[in-house]
Amino acid sequence: KAGVTQTPRYLIKTRGQQVTLSCSPISGHRSVSWYQQTPGQGLQFLFEYFSETQRNKGNFPGRFSGRQFSNSRSEMNVSTLELGDSALYLCASSLGPGAETQYFGPGTRLLVL
C-alpha cells in the first residue's frame, strides 16, 4: 500500500504570495491532519479533516486554511505569506476519528523569501 504523499516537496515563495499544498492519504484512510514544523516552535497542529469536514483547528491565523475532498485528499492554503511561515508542513492520515496510529508523509518544505 502506498504511503502518504505530499506535493510539492519543495517550494520557494516571496512574502505576500499565497501557496497551496496537497496531501494524498493512504488508501482507505479518511482522516487527514496537518502540522507545521519549525526549529523554534517544533511540531504544531494546524487542522484535522474527516469526511470533508474540519473537525479541529490549531492556534494559527486565518491565513491558514484547508479543505478535504470526497476522495479524502486534502489541501492547505496559506495566503499573504510571511517570512515566519517558512517551515516543513507535514500531513498525516489515519483510518478515521479515534485513537489510531497516524501515518505521516514526507512533508513539503516551504521557504518564504
Next chain:
Amino acid sequence: KQEVTQIPAALSVPEGENLVLNCSFTDSAIYNLQWFRQDPGKGLTSLLLIQSSQREQTSGRLNASLDKSSGRSTLYIAASQPGDSATYLCAVISSGSARQLTFGSGTQLTVLP
C-alpha cells in the same frame, strides 16, 4: 493545556549500548501516546503506539512503556546501531482533543560506530 517534554535534548552513545529516552506530559487524561522517528529533512515514521489502557508496547529492539498516572513514557532501544541515529519524538492525544497530537521537542540520538 497539555505540554510534552523530552529529556535529554541530545544523546550520543557508542554502538551496541542499550539506551532509554524519556517523555513526560502534564495532563494524564490521554487517549494514547505515540513514539516517532524523524530523519533529517524527512517526515515522521511511527514506531510504537500505546493506548491509555496499556502499559507497554514492543517492536523488535524497541520497547515503549507508559505510566499515565505519573505522566511518563520511556522508549527503550536495545543494542543500538548507527542506523538508529535520528530524532525521536513522542506525542500524545489528549482526551477530548479530537485527535490533535501534542509533540515534545524530541531527542536527537547519535549512535557512534
